[in-house]
Amino acid sequence: MNLFRFALNNLQRRPARTSLTVSAIALGIAAVVALTSIAWGFEASWQKANDARGTDLIVTRAASENTMPSPFRAEKVQQVLAALPHVKEVVGLLSEMLTVSDDAPPVFVFGWVYSSYLWEHLKLVEGRWPNASAEPVVVIGALAAEMLHKKTGDQVEIEGKSFQVVGIFESNAVVENGALLMTLEQAQQVTDKPGKVNVLNIKVDANTTEADLRNIKEQVKMTLPGFVAITSGELVSQNAVVRISKAMSNATILIAGLVGALVVFNTMLMSINERTREIGILLALGWQRGTIMKLVISESVILSLLGGLVGILVGVGIAWGLEHIELMRGKIDAIFSIPFFLEVQALSIVLGICGGFYPAFKASRLLPSSALRQE
Amino acid sequence: MSTDPHILPNNLSSARLPILRIEGLTLHFDGGQTKALNGVDLDVCEGEFVAIVGASGSGKSSLLNVIGTLDIPSSGELFFGAQPYSKIKDTSLFRRENIGFVFQSFNLISTLSALDNVIVPTIGCAGSDHEHKARAESLLIELGLRERMAHFPGKLSGGERQRVAIARALINRPRMVLADEPTGSLDSDNAIQVLDLLTGIVKQQGLTLVMVTHDASVSARADRVVRMRDGKIALPVGAYGDTPELIGGAP
Numbered sequence: 001m002n003l004f005r006f007a008l009n010n011l012q013r014r015p016a017r018t019s020l021t022v023s024a025i026a027l028g029i030a031a032v033v034a035l036t037s038i039a040w041g042f043e044a045s046w047q048k049a050n051d052a053r054g055t056d057l058i059v060t061r062a063a064s065e066n067t068m069p070s071p072f073r074a075e076k077v078q079q080v081l082a083a084l085p086h087v088k089e090v091v092g093l094l095s096e097m098l099t100v101s102d103d104a105p106p107v108f109v110f111g112w113v114y115s116s117y118l119w120e121h122l123k124l125v126e127g128r129w130p131n132a133s134a135e136p137v138v139v140i141g142a143l144a145a146e147m148l149h150k151k152t153g154d155q156v157e158i159e160g161k162s163f164q165v166v167g168i169f170e171s172n173a174v175v176e177n178g179a180l181l182m183t184l185e186q187a188q189q190v191t192d193k194p195g196k197v198n199v200l201n202i203k204v205d206a207n208t209t210e211a212d213l214r215n216i217k218e219q220v221k222m223t224l225p226g227f228v229a230i231t232s233g234e235l236v237s238q239n240a241v242v243r244i245s246k247a248m249s250n251a252t253i254l255i256a257g258l259v260g261a262l263v264v265f266n267t268m269l270m271s272i273n274e275r276t277r278e279i280g281i282l283l284a285l286g287w288q289r290g291t292i293m294k295l296v297i298s299e300s301v302i303l304s305l306l307g308g309l310v311g312i313l314v315g316v317g318i319a320w321g322l323e324h325i326e327l328m329r330g331k332i333d334a335i336f337s338i339p340f341f342l343e344v345q346a347l348s349i350v351l352g353i354c355g356g357f358y359p360a361f362k363a364s365r366l367l368p369s370s371a372l373r374q375e
Numbered sequence: 376m377s378t379d380p381h382i383l384p385n386n387l388s389s390a391r392l393p394i395l396r397i398e399g400l401t402l403h404f405d406g407g408q409t410k411a412l413n414g415v416d417l418d419v420c421e422g423e424f425v426a427i428v429g430a431s432g433s434g435k436s437s438l439l440n441v442i443g444t445l446d447i448p449s450s451g452e453l454f455f456g457a458q459p460y461s462k463i464k465d466t467s468l469f470r471r472e473n474i475g476f477v478f479q480s481f482n483l484i485s486t487l488s489a490l491d492n493v494i495v496p497t498i499g500c501a502g503s504d505h506e507h508k509a510r511a512e513s514l515l516i517e518l519g520l521r522e523r524m525a526h527f528p529g530k531l532s533g534g535e536r537q538r539v540a541i542a543r544a545l546i547n548r549p550r551m552v553l554a555d556e557p558t559g560s561l562d563s564d565n566a567i568q569v570l571d572l573l574t575g576i577v578k579q580q581g582l583t584l585v586m587v588t589h590d591a592s593v594s595a596r597a598d599r600v601v602r603m604r605d606g607k608i609a610l611p612v613g614a615y616g617d618t619p620e621l622i623g624g625a626p
Contacts, residue, residue, distance in 0.1 A: 001487070001494040002504055013486050281482045282495070284445055286471025286547060291499040369445040372482075 003291070007298035010271070017267060022307045024263040025351070028256030029311020029344060034318035035252050037334040039245035041319075043236050045333040049173035050232030052121045055201040057213065058235050059220060062228040069235075071196040077224060078200060084219050086208040091116040092197030094187045100156050100180065101148050105326050108179035109138075109158060111187020117203055122176070127152035127167030133185045139167040141177040147329055156180065159190050174333035202229070257351050260307065264300045264355025272296065272363045279363050280371025289364035296363050300356025301349055308348030312341050393454075394551060394583050395419040395442065400451035402437050402606075407449075411437035413606035415451070421550075424574065424584040426594035429603035435587040436555055438603065442585060443474050443553045455551075471500065475544030475582075477573070479556040481536040483528040483543075489515060489535075490524040493542045500547065507546070514542035518572055534565030541573050545580070552577055554586040558593055570596065 011018045050058065059081060060069040074092045081090045094111035112118040114133035130137050138158075140150060145168050150156060154165045163182065171177050188194050204213065220229035236242055272279070279292060319334035395418065402412035412434045419425050427435045440446040442453065444466040453460040455473060463469045470476075483492045493511035500507070515524050518538040528536055537557060544552055557573060558566035570593055577584045586593070594600045602609045 001491040001498065001508075003498050006487075006495070006498060009486055009491075277482075278484060281478075281484070283467060284443065284470065284476050284482075285496040285543065286467055286474070287496070288465065288467040288471070288499060294499075367446075369440045372445070372478075 003294060003298060007295055007302055010275075010295075010299055011302060014271070017270075018303065021263055021267040021303050022310060025260045025304055025307025025348065026310035026314055028252075028260045029308050029348060030314035030318060031252050032249070032256045032347070033312050033315020033336075033340075033344060034322065034334075035245070036249040036340070037315070037319045037336050038322060038332050039242070039249045040340075041323075041332050041334040042245055043239075043242045044335050045174045046239065046242070047232055047236045049171070049175045050235065052171060052173050052176070053118045053201065054121065054203060055118075055232060056204045056208070057202040057216060057229045058232060059200040059202060059224070059227055059229045060198070060235065062226055069198050071193050071198050073195050074197040074200060075195060077227060080223055081200060081202060081220070084216055086204045086212050086216065087202055088205045089117060089201075089203040091118055091201050091203075092184055093118065093199050093201060094184055094191065094193065094197050096187075096191050098158055098191075100158050104148050105329075107144050107147070108175060109187065109191075110176075110179050110181045111184040111191075112181065114183040114185065118201065122169040122171050122181075124167055124169050127165070129167060130183050130186075133183045135183070136161070136163055136186055137166040138163045138180045138182045138186075139169055140165055140180050142168055142170045143174070143177040143329060144179055147178065147326065159192075161190050163190075178329060199235075253347065257347060260304060260348070260351040261355040264304055264352055265358065267303065268296060268300050268356050268359035269362070271299070272359045275363075276366060276371050276374040279366050280368050280374065283366065283368035284372060292364040293360040296360035297353060297356045300359070301352035304348040304352030304355070305345060308345045311348075312344055392421055392456075393418040394421040394423075394456060395585075396454040397442075398452050398454075400438075400441060400453065401449045402434075402441055402446060403449040410606050412441065412448070415603075415606070415608055417601065417608060419551075419583060419585060421583055422578075422581050424577065424586070424596070424598045426597035426600045427585065427587045427603060428589070428594050428600055429609070433603040434606040435603050437606075439553050439555050439585065439587050442551075443476060444470055471496065471547055473550050475547070475549035475552040477537070477540050477544045477552060477554040477557045479559040481528070481533075481540045481560070483536055483539055485528050488525050488527055489520060489531065489539045492528070492539055493546055496543060496546050511542065511546055514545055515539070517576065518542050532565070533561050534569055537561060537565075537569045538572060541569070541576070545576065545582075549582065551583040551585065554584065556587055556589065558588070558590060566590070566593070 059077065061072055071094065078090050078092065081087055091113040096109050097106045098109045099106045100109070114130065119129065124139070125142060127139065129139060138156060140148070145151065148156065150165050152165055152167060155162050156165060157163075158180070163186075169181070184197070188196060202216070204216070217229045220227055230238070282292060316336060319336070322328050323332055323334055397415055397417040400412050400415040401410065403410050415434075415438060427438060429435050437446065441448050444460065444463065448460075455469075484495065487495065490508070490511055493515060494507050497507035512524065515521065518541060520535060520538055520542070523531060523535055528539070531539065537560075552573075554573065558570055561569060574584070574596060586597070588594050
C-alpha cells in the first residue's frame, strides 16, 4: 500500500462516477486530438504537395488567403519574374475544386504547364502522361481513381466537357493523390479562365543562396505591386482555411481544458465531501496535510490521465474516420505523433492538477476533530 | 491518596517521569457558550495506564482530543515530556511520531484489507513499503489475525476490527496510545479479549495508555482512574483498589 495505490483504490470505490468523469475528459481530449491532427494534417498535406513539386518560391496575389489563391493573368508577371537573377523556371498552376461525378464528392482539378518540372515528382502507375498541351485528356491520382471508380480509358466530364483518362499516378501528397491533373491550357479552357493562374512557381538555379532568395522576394515586392513571393510553408500558413482550423483547434484545447478541469473539480469536491470523516481519520492517524493534498491531487491526475489516454484513442479514431469519409477523402491527411500525444497527456495532467487543487486544499484544511464527527 | 492531580501514585512517582502534563486546560465552543473543558490539570507518567471515566458530556472525549492534538485548547498548556503543545508546529507530524488512536467505532477504511488498513498511517513516512508491510504483518500476527490479514473490515467481527485498529495505532511506534471507549462496541467476551491484547502489548512495549471508558471492569485494570465532571477532573482516583465505589459509580 502506497499513496498511488490508495488513490487508485479510492477511485475504484465509485466506478460509475469515475467512468463518467473519465468519459467527460476523454470527449474533450478526443476533440482536441481529432481537430488538431486534422488541422496539422491539412497544413502538412498542402505543404507536402508544394514541396514535392520542387518549387523554391511561389508568387501569388498579396491579399489572397483562400485555399487556392485568386487567379490572375500570368503573362506579364511571368515575364518580370523570368528576368530576375537566379530564376531558372517560372511555371503557372491553376486549381479548382470541381464536381466530376454525381455520385462522388468534389475533387481538386489541377492544371500544370505541359512538360514543366511540376510533373517530375509524380509516379505514373498506369497509362501515360498527356502528349501535348492542347490534348484534352486527364491523368488522375490513385485515390481519385478509387473514389471516382475510373480507370485508364474511361471518360470524365468536367464543366460539361468530356476528358479521357489516359493515366493514373501516385504522389506523396494526399491532395495530389485525390486530384485530377491536366495541362494548364486545358484547365484554363475548361474553367473559362484563359491566361490565368492561381500561382506562379519559381525554380531557382543550383547556386542560389538564402540571401539571393530574399533578394528575389524584395524584387517582386518592388516591381510587382499587389504580388508577393513566398515559400510554400508561408503560403500554407497564410491560408485562411489553415488559420481557421488552427484557431478552432486552439479554441477546442481551451474549452476542453476548462471543461475537463471543471469536471475533475466537481468530482473531487463531491468525493471530498463524502469522505470528510475518512480524511479526519487519516489526519488523526498522523497524515500530514501535504499528504492529504497529494492524495487528492493524485486521484484527480489519475482521472485526467485516464481521460487523456481514452481521449487520444477516441480522437485518433475520429480523425481516421473523418479521413476516410467520402467527402473528405484525398483532402486531409491527419498527422499523429508521439510528441503530440505527450503534449495532450501533459495538458491532461495540468487540468487534473487545476481541477483537483481546490478540493485537495479544502480536504487538507479540515479540522480532524470536526471531520471525525461527520457521519 | 492525594486529590492533587499532579501528585502521582507513590509506586509511579519515584520510578517514572510524566510524559504528559496538563495545566489549566480549557476548551470552549460557540464563542465560549459551550465549555467542554473547564480547567483540567493532570499528569500522566510514562508507561502508565490511565482510565478516564465520567458521565456523558463530562468532557472525557474532548480531553482525549486535545491530548491527541485533534482539537486546539482555548487556554491552558499541555506538555509532552518537556515540549509545550503550544510550540508544536506540525501537529500531524507530532501525532504520527507520538500518538496512536483507537476509536470506539474502529474507523477502519472499508475498501482496504486489514493489512492495508494497518499500513495506511505509514504512507508518507520514512522507510520502504516492504518494511512497513513487514511490521504491519508482525503486529497483526501478534494480535492473532494471521489468517485475517487479507480480509476487508466488512468480513471481520467487531473484536477483529478493533484488533486491526490497535495494530494500526501501533504501526508508527507511538509513545502514547489514546483509546476512546475501545470496547464500547464489543460484547463482553470480545471486550475482554481486546482489552487483554491492548493492555498486554502496551505494557510489553512500555507505552503510555490513556483510555476513556464507561466500563468499570475496564477502568479496574488501570493504574489510575480519573473521573471527570462538567469539564473538570472531579477526583483523581488512585488505582490499586483505593476507591472501588467511585470507579464502580461511573455511568
